[in-house]
Amino acid sequence: ALKQLAAVEISKKKKLSEQRGVMLAGVLGVTTTVFSEQYTVQKGDYLGKLGNVKEILKLNPQIKDPDLIRPGQKINLPGKKTAVPKATPKVAPKPAVTGTESFAKDLAPHEGYRSHVYKDHKGNPTIGIGHMFGPDSKKRFKAAGLGDKYEDCVGGKCGLSKDEATKLLSQDLKDVYVPRTKKLITNFDRLNPEAQSAAVGSVYRGGLSGSPKTLGLINQGKFKEAGKEFLNNKEYRESKKAGTGVYKRMDSYAKAISSATLRPNK
Known part of the structure; x- marks a missing residue:
């Protein structure tokens, strides 16, 4: 006791x-x-x-x-x-960037950016990162969360920030260029992300859609040959000779295509 x-x-x-x-x-x-x-x-x-x-x-x-x-x-x-251990402050994880958002972030640095409406070389009213105003523009502005800016942007009263322009580019890719790329590449959804991004970027610029032989090799799974064939065109040779930035972008796309892989079927 x-x-x-x-x-x-x-x-x-x-x-x-x-x-x-x-x-x-x-x-x-x-x-x-x-x-x-x-x-x-x-x-x-x-x-x-x-x-x-x-x-x-x-x-x-x-x-x-x-x-x-x-x-x-x-x-x-x-x-x-x-x-006494200090409490580690909880930091909310950043949302993952996937799909068209990722494609837009990859593509944006290669494209010109203009905050306000201007006319491109063909006289088409354009804004942001290559968004050409057309019948679907209002719908895409709204889908990108920029609906309240549409009228003023058309009239030249306001512009788009770089982030807003990238959001609009993402919407353009989602509505037009990703579906177009999927029609050209049968196994698009099984490609690794880098190859997907390169394919979408190339279709956006028109290079891949204008090379049936490259597309045929991609659809056969012959990626190394496809990457080599992708550079076998006049635009690439002229750009490299002139020292413009186009050939560098095409080199990066060709590299991504050459090293492409396919995920297993679910």
Whole structure:
């Protein structure tokens, strides 16, 4: 019974010590928990000798004058410090970029961007990243979350930011160019993402749709031959000779096509 009583007393003292330590950590604004230990003052002791004066005074509010402590007096001294782990702030994961959003982000850096309406080389009113105004434009603006800007953009009263233009490009790809690419490439949905993006980008520019031989090789699964054939055209040779950016883009598309893989059928 005596042993049980002693154990209970020790447990109580330990809990009290921990509570004092947590309170002290909160008061001092530190990231450690300070446990206190009871000490009997000896002859010749002074607070500076026993530890950090500020911490001792925090644990012993009964001490009014730090210079007046006496032998035999019971005081609390800072004990072992245990690190209190800081809570890791939860960061909401960024939504995954998939499908046409991913294709648009890949394609946008290769295309010109104009914030306000302008006329292209054929005289067609155009805005953003190659969006040519037509019968379906209002519907696509709305689907891209830009419906309230349509009328003003048509009239030249407002423009599109780069992000807004990329959203509109994504909608154009979804409504027109991805379906067009799927009609040309029978196994499009089984291609790896890089090859899909290259195919859509090439159809957007007109290169792939104008090369029946390349399409035939892709549909036969002969990707290395298809990548090589893709560069066998006049536009590529002229661009490389002139040093324009078109051939670099075509090189990247050819590389993606050459290394294409097919996912297994579900």
